[in-house]
Amino acid sequence: MAENTRDEQRSYVLTIILFIAAATGICWLFRFLRFPETNIVVVYILSVLLTARFTRGYAYGIAATVIATCMFNYFFTEPYFTLSVNDPTYFVTFGIMTVTSIITSALTTKVKQNALEAREKEAEASALYQLTSHLSDAADISDIAAITVKTISDILNCRAACLCFDENGQPEQSFIQQKNSNEQLRRNVDDKKALLRRMENLRTAYDVGAEFYDWPIYGRETMLGILRIPNEAAEQMSDAQLRLLRSMLESAALAMDSFRSAQERIKSKEEIAQERYRSNLLRAISHDLRTPLSGIMGTSEMLMGMTDPKDSRYALAEGIYKDADWLHSLVENILGLTRLQDSRLVLNKQMEAVEEVIGVAVMAIGKRAPEREIMVHIPDTVMLVPMDAKLIDQVLVNLLDNAIKHTPPAGEISITVRENIEEGVAVFTVADRGTGIASVDISHIFQMFYTTHGKEADSQRGVGLGLAICESIIKAHVGTISAKNRKNGGAEFTFTLPLEAENHD
Amino acid sequence: MTSKNETILVVEDDTQIRNFICYALKQEGFPYTTASTAQNALSILVSNQIDLMLLDLGLPDFDGMEVIKKVREWSEMPIIVVSARDQDKEKAAALDSGADDYLTKPFSATELMARIRVALRHLYKIGVTKAQTVLSVGGLSIDLEKRIVSLDGAQLHVTPLEYHLLTLFLKNPGKVLTTQYILKEIYGVGYGTDTQALRALMAGLRRKIEPTPAKPRYILTEIGVGYRLVDE
Numbered sequence: 001m002a003e004n005t006r007d008e009q010r011s012y013v014l015t016i017i018l019f020i021a022a023a024t025g026i027c028w029l030f031r032f033l034r035f036p037e038t039n040i041v042v043v044y045i046l047s048v049l050l051t052a053r054f055t056r057g058y059a060y061g062i063a064a065t066v067i068a069t070c071m072f073n074y075f076f077t078e079p080y081f082t083l084s085v086n087d088p089t090y091f092v093t094f095g096i097m098t099v100t101s102i103i104t105s106a107l108t109t110k111v112k113q114n115a116l117e118a119r120e121k122e123a124e125a126s127a128l129y130q131l132t133s134h135l136s137d138a139a140d141i142s143d144i145a146a147i148t149v150k151t152i153s154d155i156l157n158c159r160a161a162c163l164c165f166d167e168n169g170q171p172e173q174s175f176i177q178q179k180n181s182n183e184q185l186r187r188n189v190d191d192k193k194a195l196l197r198r199m200e201n202l203r204t205a206y207d208v209g210a211e212f213y214d215w216p217i218y219g220r221e222t223m224l225g226i227l228r229i230p231n232e233a234a235e236q237m238s239d240a241q242l243r244l245l246r247s248m249l250e251s252a253a254l255a256m257d258s259f260r261s262a263q264e265r266i267k268s269k270e271e272i273a274q275e276r277y278r279s280n281l282l283r284a285i286s287h288d289l290r291t292p293l294s295g296i297m298g299t300s301e302m303l304m305g306m307t308d309p310k311d312s313r314y315a316l317a318e319g320i321y322k323d324a325d326w327l328h329s330l331v332e333n334i335l336g337l338t339r340l341q342d343s344r345l346v347l348n349k350q351m352e353a354v355e356e357v358i359g360v361a362v363m364a365i366g367k368r369a370p371e372r373e374i375m376v377h378i379p380d381t382v383m384l385v386p387m388d389a390k391l392i393d394q395v396l397v398n399l400l401d402n403a404i405k406h407t408p409p410a411g412e413i414s415i416t417v418r419e420n421i422e423e424g425v426a427v428f429t430v431a432d433r434g435t436g437i438a439s440v441d442i443s444h445i446f447q448m449f450y451t452t453h454g455k456e457a458d459s460q461r462g463v464g465l466g467l468a469i470c471e472s473i474i475k476a477h478v479g480t481i482s483a484k485n486r487k488n489g490g491a492e493f494t495f496t497l498p499l500e501a502e503n504h505d
Numbered sequence: 506m507t508s509k510n511e512t513i514l515v516v517e518d519d520t521q522i523r524n525f526i527c528y529a530l531k532q533e534g535f536p537y538t539t540a541s542t543a544q545n546a547l548s549i550l551v552s553n554q555i556d557l558m559l560l561d562l563g564l565p566d567f568d569g570m571e572v573i574k575k576v577r578e579w580s581e582m583p584i585i586v587v588s589a590r591d592q593d594k595e596k597a598a599a600l601d602s603g604a605d606d607y608l609t610k611p612f613s614a615t616e617l618m619a620r621i622r623v624a625l626r627h628l629y630k631i632g633v634t635k636a637q638t639v640l641s642v643g644g645l646s647i648d649l650e651k652r653i654v655s656l657d658g659a660q661l662h663v664t665p666l667e668y669h670l671l672t673l674f675l676k677n678p679g680k681v682l683t684t685q686y687i688l689k690e691i692y693g694v695g696y697g698t699d700t701q702a703l704r705a706l707m708a709g710l711r712r713k714i715e716p717t718p719a720k721p722r723y724i725l726t727e728i729g730v731g732y733r734l735v736d737e
Binding site for chain 1: 524705711727
């Protein structure tokens with residue numbers, strides 16, 4: 001660049017010398033032909049004008065003016081070949097000549113500069129237009145980045161690079177960098193975290209690194225990427241180029257943003273379709289599995305009723321009934337869990353009497369295991385707790401079912417409810433005198449599909465969904481659920497429900 | 506096997522369940538007819554003498570609810586709705602539009618027969634109940650003329666609202682009364698859907714008639730639907 005300037009200067013000086021020398025030559029001819037002196041002055045002014053036309057900046061014009069005036073003085077005023085004059089009126093001529101020359105050269109320079117600026121602006125506009133028209137054809141975010149990198153590299157004549165960020169505002173694995181005018185390559189990011197930190201703490205428009213200037217590309221909500229320009233190219237950028245770069249980054253950000261939102265629209269459409277598919281599937285399961293299972297259960301139970309319990313056929317019918325019952329509750333549990341895990345599940349919460357919910361659960365268990373007596377301890381006063389009664393009933397049934405499975409027939413099973421005023425919760429406890437919970441299982445017991453390590457695992461089939469459902473239901477009620485072993489043997493499950501309905505409208 | 510006179514219409518699209526129900530009915534000596542669609546059911550209903558209908562809510566052609574509404578335009582026959590476990594809203598709506606009872610799948614033959622017996626007994630009580638001045642279930646009785654409630658022979662003091670509630674149940678023994686229906690009967694039409702007052706009222710009444718409110722003998726809770734007075 002410095003080399004260039006010196007070459008330019010030399011050529012401009014030569015221009016001045018050439019034009020002034022030519023003017024002097026012509027004037028010499030005029031004097032020889034005895035033309036009036038006015039012609040000589042006009043020729044010198046013309047030479048200054050031409051100099052201004054072919055050089056850049058006011059300085060050369062002014063220099064040419066001074067030299068032309070001196071030449072006129074030296075060669076064409078008496079006494080010749082000296083800088084002194086006999087006729088003092090020549091000073092007026094010199095003055096007018098100087099002023100005219102300066103104005104002429106200034107005007108010329110200005111016209112030239114305007115033309116130059118107009119050309120630059122046009123180039124800027126066409127570059128931007130090119131970029132946006134290319135961006136509209138981009139297939140994805142990295143395509144947008146690649147197009148931007150190519151355009152900027154062409155304009156700044158450097159090897160620019162771009163790093164895109166993903167939907168979560170995290171940098172991608174590699175930069176897209178321009179290799180030469182037609183090729184791009186991928187360069188891995190060394191330290192994503194440091195880069196991200198630098199960009200987040202940015203107070204200026206760009207970040208100056210050891211080798212690169214990093215320009216953040218801001219979208220509507222998050223940072224979409226980083227544009228990297230080598231230091232030497234960045235330092236030489238003119239104001240116009242800087243302006244152009246900013247506009248280009250804005251165009252790229254706009255393109256990336258609109259691409260993202262288009263993608264989100266597609267995604268949400270897909271999600272809706274998937275949701276519809278899922279609910280159709282669930283409906284199919286509920287109808288196509290539950291209905292025949294109900295038929296099998298009813299029929300096998302009837303077969304049991306028609307056979308003598310000592311007959312081996314009774315046991316066969318009973319086997320069918322038990323398996324169908326197990327399958328049926330599995331289907332119910334899976335359906336229940338899918339419904340619960342649907343984030344849009346709305347609880348049908350109402351003020352319910354604790355005794356009613358417990359009464360229903362105890363009765364349901366009584367049907368399944370008539371030989372069991374379940375102890376109920378509830379406060380004498382009416383206790384109303386906001387809950388989805390159907391779901392809490394399911395929790396109680398699951399917990400009681402679990403207790404029955406793990407407790408020998410003589411073992412005591414109880415439900416206790418008390419009010420914890422300080423914490424504003426109702427505390428439900430289902431306790432048994434069964435085998436208790438193995439210590440390895442205690443922390444996993446509410447996990448989905450977790451089956452215990454106890455010896456019951458073989459004789460009593462379980463899919464480990466019951467307690468997971470309980471947890472989901474209690475969590476949906478903003479309550480807590482926990483399990484522990486009792487001091488004198490047996491397990492104890494406790495869950496809480498808030499006494500006050502939360503106010504959200 | 507005693508033969509009975511009441512013809513039962515079984516409306517169920519699943520063959521297995523239909524067979525099972527029909528077999529149970531045959532065992533008990535009930536004559537029966539079957540239909541697998543709502544259209545089919547309606548055409549049988551207009552051309553045959555049917556005394557009781559077992560109606561599946563999930564029919565292939567149109568909603569079982571429509572069948573109930575249509576039948577109720579001309580007939581008071583008992584309708585027992587058969588539904589899946591998670592169809593509480595449909596159950597309550599079916600009961601409110603005129604169904605007498607519901608059964609949740611899967612059910613046993615014993616359960617089915619018990620419900621049919623209750624519904625039929627109820628059918629014959631219509632007209633009789635209106636003339637009766639003393640209603641009773643088990644040890645619980647109510648003298649409508651003297652406005653006296655007694656439990657196991659001893660007089661019981663109840664509030665006017667509790668009396669009203671008890672009368673409502675004793676007039677409909679064995680029948681599920683939906684929460685909406687009870688609210689309307691006790692508190693009037695414009696009361697709305699707030700169940701809290703009813704829950705408290707019920708709890709108070711249970712403390713007077715049940716030794717253990719959490720294990721009721723008389724008024725059973727049907728979660729998500731309403732209440733039912735046992736019928737023995």
